[in-house]
Amino acid sequence: MTDYSAVRLQSPWRKDFPALTHLREHNQTYLDSAATSQKPQAMIDNLRDYYQQGAANVHRGQYWRADTVTAAFERSREQVARWLGASAEQIVFTRGTTEALNLLAYQLESHVQPDDEIVISALEHHANLLPWQQLAQRRQARLVVLPLTAEGRLDEQAAHALITERTRILAISQLSNVLGVQLPIKALIQRAKSFGAWTVVDGAQGAVHLPETPESLGCDFYALSAHKLYGPEGIGALYGRAEAFEALTPWQFGGEMVEQAQYQKAQFRAMPMALEAGTPAIGPALGWAASLSYLQDQDLTAIAQHEHALLQQLLAGFARRPHIQLLAKPDHALASFIVSGCHSHDVSQLLSEQGVSLRSGRHCAHPLFQALGHPSALRVSLALYNDSDDLQHFFCALDNALELLQ
Ligand code: PMP
16 A cells, blocks of 8 residues: 655646635635535636626527527536436436435425335435435335444445335435545445335535446436535536436426416426426536536546545544544545544634634534534545645644644
Protein backbone atom coordinates (compact mmCIF):
# COMPACT_ATOMS: atom_id res chain seq x y z
CA MET A 1 0.00 0.00 0.00
CA THR A 2 1.34 3.46 -0.87
CA ASP A 3 2.25 5.65 2.10
CA TYR A 4 0.79 9.07 1.25
CA SER A 5 1.58 10.68 4.59
CA ALA A 6 4.79 12.40 3.43
CA VAL A 7 3.68 13.23 -0.13
CA ARG A 8 2.57 16.78 -0.94
CA LEU A 9 -0.57 16.24 -2.99
CA GLN A 10 -1.53 19.02 -5.34
CA SER A 11 -4.77 19.27 -7.25
CA PRO A 12 -4.55 19.96 -10.98
CA TRP A 13 -8.29 20.78 -10.87
CA ARG A 14 -8.12 23.41 -8.15
CA LYS A 15 -7.36 26.25 -10.59
CA ASP A 16 -10.68 25.53 -12.38
CA PHE A 17 -12.65 26.40 -9.23
CA PRO A 18 -12.31 30.15 -8.60
CA ALA A 19 -13.91 29.95 -5.14
CA LEU A 20 -10.92 27.97 -3.90
CA THR A 21 -8.57 30.81 -4.83
CA HIS A 22 -10.85 33.37 -3.18
CA LEU A 23 -11.18 31.30 -0.03
CA ARG A 24 -7.43 30.75 0.26
CA GLU A 25 -6.81 34.48 -0.17
CA HIS A 26 -8.97 34.85 2.94
CA ASN A 27 -7.10 32.04 4.71
CA GLN A 28 -10.18 29.81 4.47
CA THR A 29 -9.94 26.07 3.88
CA TYR A 30 -13.06 24.37 2.57
CA LEU A 31 -13.57 20.83 3.87
CA ASP A 32 -17.35 20.56 3.60
CA SER A 33 -17.93 19.36 0.05
CA ALA A 34 -20.28 16.57 1.17
CA ALA A 35 -22.67 19.35 2.24
CA THR A 36 -22.25 21.20 -1.02
CA SER A 37 -19.46 21.50 -3.56
CA GLN A 38 -17.68 24.51 -5.01
CA LYS A 39 -18.31 25.20 -8.70
CA PRO A 40 -16.07 25.10 -11.76
CA GLN A 41 -15.55 28.22 -13.89
CA ALA A 42 -17.24 26.33 -16.75
CA MET A 43 -20.52 26.30 -14.78
CA ILE A 44 -20.24 29.93 -13.74
CA ASP A 45 -19.59 30.97 -17.37
CA ASN A 46 -22.51 28.89 -18.56
CA LEU A 47 -24.97 30.43 -16.09
CA ARG A 48 -23.77 33.96 -16.94
CA ASP A 49 -24.07 33.24 -20.69
CA TYR A 50 -27.57 31.83 -20.33
CA TYR A 51 -28.92 34.87 -18.51
CA GLN A 52 -26.87 37.33 -20.57
CA GLN A 53 -27.95 35.84 -23.89
CA GLY A 54 -31.61 35.64 -22.97
CA ALA A 55 -33.77 33.57 -20.63
CA ALA A 56 -36.67 31.71 -22.21
CA ASN A 57 -39.13 29.12 -21.02
CA VAL A 58 -38.74 25.62 -22.43
CA HIS A 59 -41.06 23.44 -24.53
CA ARG A 60 -43.57 26.22 -25.26
CA GLY A 61 -42.30 29.29 -27.14
CA GLN A 62 -41.96 29.23 -30.92
CA TYR A 63 -39.35 31.94 -31.17
CA TRP A 64 -35.58 31.66 -31.70
CA ARG A 65 -34.36 31.89 -28.10
CA ALA A 66 -37.08 29.52 -26.83
CA ASP A 67 -35.93 26.96 -29.38
CA THR A 68 -32.24 27.24 -28.53
CA VAL A 69 -32.89 27.15 -24.77
CA THR A 70 -35.22 24.14 -25.13
CA ALA A 71 -32.55 22.34 -27.13
CA ALA A 72 -29.91 23.20 -24.50
CA PHE A 73 -32.25 22.05 -21.71
CA GLU A 74 -32.78 18.69 -23.41
CA ARG A 75 -29.01 18.40 -24.00
CA SER A 76 -28.62 18.89 -20.23
CA ARG A 77 -30.89 15.91 -19.65
CA GLU A 78 -28.70 13.90 -22.04
CA GLN A 79 -25.61 15.04 -20.15
CA VAL A 80 -27.04 13.89 -16.80
CA ALA A 81 -28.04 10.61 -18.44
CA ARG A 82 -24.49 10.16 -19.76
CA TRP A 83 -23.04 10.74 -16.28
CA LEU A 84 -25.29 7.95 -15.01
CA GLY A 85 -24.71 5.63 -17.96
CA ALA A 86 -28.40 5.95 -18.81
CA SER A 87 -30.50 7.37 -21.63
CA ALA A 88 -32.33 10.71 -21.59
CA GLU A 89 -35.78 9.02 -21.38
CA GLN A 90 -34.73 7.59 -18.01
CA ILE A 91 -34.13 11.00 -16.41
CA VAL A 92 -36.59 13.43 -14.87
CA PHE A 93 -35.41 16.66 -13.32
CA THR A 94 -36.35 17.30 -9.69
CA ARG A 95 -35.29 19.92 -7.17
CA GLY A 96 -32.78 17.45 -5.77
CA THR A 97 -32.43 14.11 -4.00
CA THR A 98 -34.92 15.03 -1.29
CA GLU A 99 -37.65 15.87 -3.77
CA ALA A 100 -36.95 12.76 -5.84
CA LEU A 101 -37.28 10.51 -2.79
CA ASN A 102 -40.45 12.25 -1.62
CA LEU A 103 -41.91 11.88 -5.10
CA LEU A 104 -41.29 8.13 -4.91
CA ALA A 105 -42.63 7.76 -1.38
CA TYR A 106 -45.93 9.31 -2.54
CA GLN A 107 -46.15 7.68 -5.92
CA LEU A 108 -45.33 4.15 -4.73
CA GLU A 109 -47.93 4.49 -1.96
CA SER A 110 -50.56 2.39 -3.70
CA HIS A 111 -48.04 -0.48 -3.95
CA VAL A 112 -47.74 -0.70 -0.15
CA GLN A 113 -50.34 -2.60 1.88
CA PRO A 114 -50.72 -2.88 5.67
CA ASP A 115 -48.01 -5.16 7.15
CA ASP A 116 -45.81 -4.85 4.07
CA GLU A 117 -42.24 -3.92 4.84
CA ILE A 118 -40.19 -0.97 3.66
CA VAL A 119 -36.49 -1.60 4.19
CA ILE A 120 -33.86 1.08 4.76
CA SER A 121 -30.44 0.98 6.46
CA ALA A 122 -29.41 2.34 9.86
CA LEU A 123 -27.23 5.03 8.33
CA GLU A 124 -29.70 6.79 6.07
CA HIS A 125 -29.79 10.56 5.68
CA HIS A 126 -33.15 11.99 6.82
CA ALA A 127 -33.99 12.43 3.12
CA ASN A 128 -34.01 8.66 2.72
CA LEU A 129 -35.59 7.93 6.09
CA LEU A 130 -38.43 10.37 6.72
CA PRO A 131 -40.33 9.95 3.41
CA TRP A 132 -40.41 6.15 3.99
CA GLN A 133 -41.21 6.50 7.68
CA GLN A 134 -44.17 8.70 6.77
CA LEU A 135 -45.29 6.30 4.03
CA ALA A 136 -45.11 3.39 6.48
CA GLN A 137 -47.27 5.35 8.92
CA ARG A 138 -49.82 6.27 6.22
CA ARG A 139 -50.15 2.64 5.09
CA GLN A 140 -49.71 0.84 8.45
CA ALA A 141 -46.65 -0.81 6.96
CA ARG A 142 -43.46 -1.62 8.85
CA LEU A 143 -40.18 0.23 8.45
CA VAL A 144 -37.38 -2.32 8.74
CA VAL A 145 -33.90 -0.98 9.52
CA LEU A 146 -30.86 -2.94 8.36
CA PRO A 147 -28.29 -2.87 11.18
CA LEU A 148 -24.60 -1.98 11.14
CA THR A 149 -21.66 -3.93 12.51
CA ALA A 150 -19.53 -2.56 15.35
CA GLU A 151 -17.17 -1.20 12.65
CA GLY A 152 -19.97 0.93 11.17
CA ARG A 153 -20.45 -1.17 8.05
CA LEU A 154 -23.69 -2.71 6.89
CA ASP A 155 -24.21 -6.10 8.55
CA GLU A 156 -24.62 -8.04 5.32
CA GLN A 157 -25.77 -11.27 6.90
CA ALA A 158 -28.47 -9.55 8.93
CA ALA A 159 -29.46 -7.48 5.89
CA HIS A 160 -29.88 -10.59 3.82
CA ALA A 161 -32.16 -12.14 6.42
CA LEU A 162 -34.27 -8.98 6.77
CA ILE A 163 -35.03 -8.67 3.05
CA THR A 164 -37.85 -11.15 2.54
CA GLU A 165 -41.05 -11.77 0.59
CA ARG A 166 -42.67 -9.13 2.84
CA THR A 167 -40.29 -6.45 1.48
CA ARG A 168 -42.19 -4.09 -0.80
CA ILE A 169 -39.56 -1.35 -1.11
CA LEU A 170 -35.82 -1.32 -0.46
CA ALA A 171 -34.52 2.28 -0.21
CA ILE A 172 -30.84 2.53 0.53
CA SER A 173 -27.86 4.83 0.08
CA GLN A 174 -24.84 4.04 -1.96
CA LEU A 175 -22.32 5.99 0.12
CA SER A 176 -22.85 7.25 3.67
CA ASN A 177 -22.65 11.02 4.17
CA VAL A 178 -21.64 10.40 7.81
CA LEU A 179 -19.36 7.37 7.81
CA GLY A 180 -17.95 7.53 4.28
CA VAL A 181 -18.58 3.79 3.92
CA GLN A 182 -19.79 2.37 0.65
CA LEU A 183 -22.72 0.02 0.99
CA PRO A 184 -22.77 -3.37 -0.76
CA ILE A 185 -26.09 -2.56 -2.31
CA LYS A 186 -25.88 -4.57 -5.52
CA ALA A 187 -26.48 -7.87 -3.73
CA LEU A 188 -29.24 -6.36 -1.59
CA ILE A 189 -30.98 -4.95 -4.66
CA GLN A 190 -30.78 -8.34 -6.33
CA ARG A 191 -32.30 -10.00 -3.30
CA ALA A 192 -35.08 -7.43 -2.95
CA LYS A 193 -35.88 -7.77 -6.66
CA SER A 194 -36.09 -11.55 -6.33
CA PHE A 195 -39.07 -10.89 -4.03
CA GLY A 196 -40.59 -8.38 -6.47
CA ALA A 197 -39.79 -5.32 -4.34
CA TRP A 198 -39.14 -1.81 -5.67
CA THR A 199 -35.53 -0.75 -5.27
CA VAL A 200 -34.51 2.86 -4.69
CA VAL A 201 -30.96 4.17 -4.33
CA ASP A 202 -30.03 7.44 -2.64
CA GLY A 203 -27.10 8.45 -4.84
CA ALA A 204 -26.56 11.94 -3.35
CA GLN A 205 -22.98 11.09 -2.29
CA GLY A 206 -22.36 8.05 -4.48
CA ALA A 207 -23.00 9.88 -7.76
CA VAL A 208 -20.05 12.16 -6.94
CA HIS A 209 -17.42 9.61 -5.98
CA LEU A 210 -18.38 6.18 -7.31
CA PRO A 211 -18.29 4.88 -10.88
CA GLU A 212 -21.27 2.53 -10.32
CA THR A 213 -24.21 3.32 -12.61
CA PRO A 214 -27.86 2.70 -11.72
CA GLU A 215 -27.93 0.03 -14.40
CA SER A 216 -24.87 -1.75 -12.98
CA LEU A 217 -26.53 -1.65 -9.56
CA GLY A 218 -29.75 -3.04 -11.04
CA CYS A 219 -32.01 -0.64 -9.15
CA ASP A 220 -35.39 0.69 -10.29
CA PHE A 221 -34.80 4.28 -9.19
CA TYR A 222 -31.75 6.41 -8.37
CA ALA A 223 -31.83 9.94 -6.91
CA LEU A 224 -29.12 12.60 -6.98
CA SER A 225 -28.52 16.34 -6.42
CA ALA A 226 -26.60 18.69 -8.71
CA HIS A 227 -25.12 20.88 -5.98
CA LYS A 228 -23.03 18.03 -4.57
CA LEU A 229 -21.84 17.20 -8.08
CA TYR A 230 -20.24 20.60 -8.76
CA GLY A 231 -23.51 22.00 -10.17
CA PRO A 232 -26.03 24.61 -8.97
CA GLU A 233 -28.58 24.26 -6.17
CA GLY A 234 -32.27 23.77 -6.87
CA ILE A 235 -31.89 20.93 -9.34
CA GLY A 236 -31.30 17.20 -9.25
CA ALA A 237 -32.62 14.16 -11.00
CA LEU A 238 -34.49 10.94 -10.62
CA TYR A 239 -33.35 8.05 -12.79
CA GLY A 240 -35.87 5.31 -13.40
CA ARG A 241 -36.04 2.15 -15.47
CA ALA A 242 -38.75 2.56 -18.12
CA GLU A 243 -41.01 -0.09 -16.54
CA ALA A 244 -40.45 1.40 -13.10
CA PHE A 245 -41.53 4.86 -14.27
CA GLU A 246 -44.62 3.24 -15.86
CA ALA A 247 -45.72 2.16 -12.38
CA LEU A 248 -45.88 5.77 -11.15
CA THR A 249 -48.65 8.31 -11.60
CA PRO A 250 -48.33 12.11 -11.86
CA TRP A 251 -47.71 13.78 -8.51
CA GLN A 252 -47.79 17.50 -9.26
CA PHE A 253 -50.26 18.96 -11.72
CA GLY A 254 -49.96 22.04 -13.90
CA GLY A 255 -48.23 23.17 -17.07
CA GLU A 256 -45.84 20.96 -19.01
CA MET A 257 -47.02 17.59 -17.69
CA VAL A 258 -50.43 17.73 -19.39
CA GLU A 259 -51.36 16.60 -22.88
CA GLN A 260 -54.97 17.83 -23.04
CA ALA A 261 -56.98 19.59 -20.33
CA GLN A 262 -60.71 20.24 -20.04
CA TYR A 263 -62.58 21.79 -17.10
CA GLN A 264 -63.58 18.45 -15.64
CA LYS A 265 -60.82 16.11 -16.79
CA ALA A 266 -57.37 15.96 -18.33
CA GLN A 267 -54.97 13.63 -20.07
CA PHE A 268 -51.37 13.68 -19.06
CA ARG A 269 -48.13 13.19 -20.91
CA ALA A 270 -46.62 9.74 -20.94
CA MET A 271 -44.28 8.77 -18.13
CA PRO A 272 -41.79 9.95 -17.09
CA MET A 273 -42.49 13.44 -18.53
CA ALA A 274 -45.77 13.56 -16.59
CA LEU A 275 -43.57 13.88 -13.48
CA GLU A 276 -42.19 17.28 -14.54
CA ALA A 277 -44.84 19.91 -13.80
CA GLY A 278 -44.36 23.65 -14.18
CA THR A 279 -41.36 25.67 -15.32
CA PRO A 280 -38.25 23.69 -14.51
CA ALA A 281 -34.98 25.10 -13.13
CA ILE A 282 -33.71 25.97 -16.61
CA GLY A 283 -30.57 27.95 -15.80
CA PRO A 284 -29.49 25.41 -13.15
CA ALA A 285 -30.09 22.51 -15.58
CA LEU A 286 -27.83 24.15 -18.14
CA GLY A 287 -25.25 24.97 -15.48
CA TRP A 288 -25.27 21.42 -14.15
CA ALA A 289 -24.67 20.09 -17.65
CA ALA A 290 -21.68 22.44 -17.96
CA SER A 291 -20.24 21.05 -14.69
CA LEU A 292 -20.76 17.48 -15.86
CA SER A 293 -19.25 18.22 -19.23
CA TYR A 294 -16.22 19.76 -17.44
CA LEU A 295 -15.92 16.60 -15.32
CA GLN A 296 -16.26 14.32 -18.30
CA ASP A 297 -13.34 16.10 -19.95
CA GLN A 298 -11.13 15.21 -16.97
CA ASP A 299 -9.40 11.94 -16.17
CA LEU A 300 -11.95 10.45 -13.77
CA THR A 301 -9.56 7.72 -12.65
CA ALA A 302 -6.99 10.38 -11.73
CA ILE A 303 -9.67 12.24 -9.74
CA ALA A 304 -10.58 9.05 -7.85
CA GLN A 305 -6.89 8.37 -7.13
CA HIS A 306 -6.34 11.92 -5.91
CA GLU A 307 -9.33 11.75 -3.57
CA HIS A 308 -8.18 8.36 -2.33
CA ALA A 309 -4.65 9.63 -1.64
CA LEU A 310 -6.01 12.67 0.22
CA LEU A 311 -8.27 10.47 2.31
CA GLN A 312 -5.31 8.23 3.25
CA GLN A 313 -3.37 11.34 4.24
CA LEU A 314 -6.28 12.53 6.35
CA LEU A 315 -6.58 9.13 8.05
CA ALA A 316 -2.83 8.99 8.69
CA GLY A 317 -3.04 12.42 10.36
CA PHE A 318 -5.91 11.23 12.56
CA ALA A 319 -4.02 8.04 13.47
CA ARG A 320 -1.13 10.15 14.84
CA ARG A 321 -3.48 11.95 17.24
CA PRO A 322 -4.53 9.70 20.13
CA HIS A 323 -7.51 11.85 21.18
CA ILE A 324 -9.24 11.39 17.85
CA GLN A 325 -11.76 8.60 17.37
CA LEU A 326 -13.17 7.89 13.93
CA LEU A 327 -16.84 6.86 13.75
CA ALA A 328 -15.88 4.31 11.08
CA LYS A 329 -13.05 3.63 8.69
CA PRO A 330 -14.28 5.37 5.53
CA ASP A 331 -13.96 4.09 1.96
CA HIS A 332 -14.36 7.41 0.16
CA ALA A 333 -13.91 11.15 0.41
CA LEU A 334 -14.99 11.90 3.99
CA ALA A 335 -14.36 11.00 7.60
CA SER A 336 -16.33 11.73 10.76
CA PHE A 337 -14.60 11.88 14.12
CA ILE A 338 -14.96 12.83 17.73
CA VAL A 339 -12.35 14.25 20.08
CA SER A 340 -12.41 12.53 23.44
CA GLY A 341 -13.40 14.88 26.23
CA CYS A 342 -14.54 17.67 23.87
CA HIS A 343 -17.86 18.67 22.41
CA SER A 344 -17.78 18.70 18.59
CA HIS A 345 -19.26 22.21 18.44
CA ASP A 346 -16.46 23.61 20.63
CA VAL A 347 -13.87 22.05 18.33
CA SER A 348 -15.59 23.29 15.18
CA GLN A 349 -15.91 26.79 16.67
CA LEU A 350 -12.15 26.90 17.28
CA LEU A 351 -11.47 25.48 13.81
CA SER A 352 -13.76 28.04 12.24
CA GLU A 353 -11.94 30.86 14.05
CA GLN A 354 -8.78 29.61 12.35
CA GLY A 355 -10.37 29.53 8.88
CA VAL A 356 -11.31 25.86 8.59
CA SER A 357 -14.80 25.08 7.26
CA LEU A 358 -16.16 21.69 8.22
CA ARG A 359 -19.37 20.27 9.61
CA SER A 360 -20.15 19.49 13.21
CA GLY A 361 -23.42 17.96 14.34
CA ARG A 362 -25.54 14.98 13.46
CA HIS A 363 -25.32 15.42 9.70
CA CYS A 364 -29.06 14.87 9.06
CA ALA A 365 -28.86 11.34 10.44
CA HIS A 366 -30.14 11.59 14.03
CA PRO A 367 -31.04 7.91 14.44
CA LEU A 368 -27.55 6.85 13.33
CA PHE A 369 -26.04 8.97 16.11
CA GLN A 370 -28.45 7.41 18.61
CA ALA A 371 -27.35 3.97 17.41
CA LEU A 372 -23.67 4.89 17.65
CA GLY A 373 -24.14 6.44 21.09
CA HIS A 374 -22.53 9.78 20.20
CA PRO A 375 -24.27 13.15 20.58
CA SER A 376 -22.54 14.54 17.46
CA ALA A 377 -19.36 14.40 15.40
CA LEU A 378 -17.12 16.49 13.19
CA ARG A 379 -16.85 15.69 9.51
CA VAL A 380 -14.08 16.47 7.04
CA SER A 381 -15.21 15.96 3.45
CA LEU A 382 -12.96 16.14 0.42
CA ALA A 383 -13.32 16.90 -3.26
CA LEU A 384 -11.14 16.93 -6.34
CA TYR A 385 -9.96 20.50 -5.61
CA ASN A 386 -8.57 19.82 -2.13
CA ASP A 387 -4.85 19.34 -1.59
CA SER A 388 -2.30 18.57 1.11
CA ASP A 389 -2.06 22.24 2.08
CA ASP A 390 -5.74 22.10 3.02
CA LEU A 391 -5.08 19.12 5.26
CA GLN A 392 -2.02 20.76 6.76
CA HIS A 393 -4.05 23.85 7.63
CA PHE A 394 -6.74 21.62 9.12
CA PHE A 395 -4.36 19.59 11.31
CA CYS A 396 -2.50 22.71 12.44
CA ALA A 397 -5.81 24.31 13.46
CA LEU A 398 -6.95 21.06 15.10
CA ASP A 399 -3.76 20.81 17.18
CA ASN A 400 -4.21 24.42 18.32
CA ALA A 401 -7.83 23.70 19.23
CA LEU A 402 -6.92 20.56 21.16
CA GLU A 403 -4.25 22.40 23.07
CA LEU A 404 -6.81 24.96 24.18
CA LEU A 405 -9.52 22.45 25.03
CA GLN A 406 -7.55 19.74 26.78
N1 PMP B 1 -28.83 11.72 0.93
C1 PMP B 1 -27.55 11.90 1.29
C2 PMP B 1 -26.68 10.69 1.53
C3 PMP B 1 -27.04 13.19 1.43
O1 PMP B 1 -25.77 13.37 1.79
C4 PMP B 1 -27.89 14.29 1.19
C5 PMP B 1 -27.40 15.72 1.36
N2 PMP B 1 -26.63 15.92 2.50
C6 PMP B 1 -29.21 14.05 0.81
C7 PMP B 1 -29.64 12.75 0.68
C8 PMP B 1 -30.17 15.15 0.52
O2 PMP B 1 -29.76 15.90 -0.58
P1 PMP B 1 -30.46 17.30 -0.95
O3 PMP B 1 -30.48 18.10 0.32
O4 PMP B 1 -29.57 17.88 -1.99
O5 PMP B 1 -31.81 16.99 -1.44
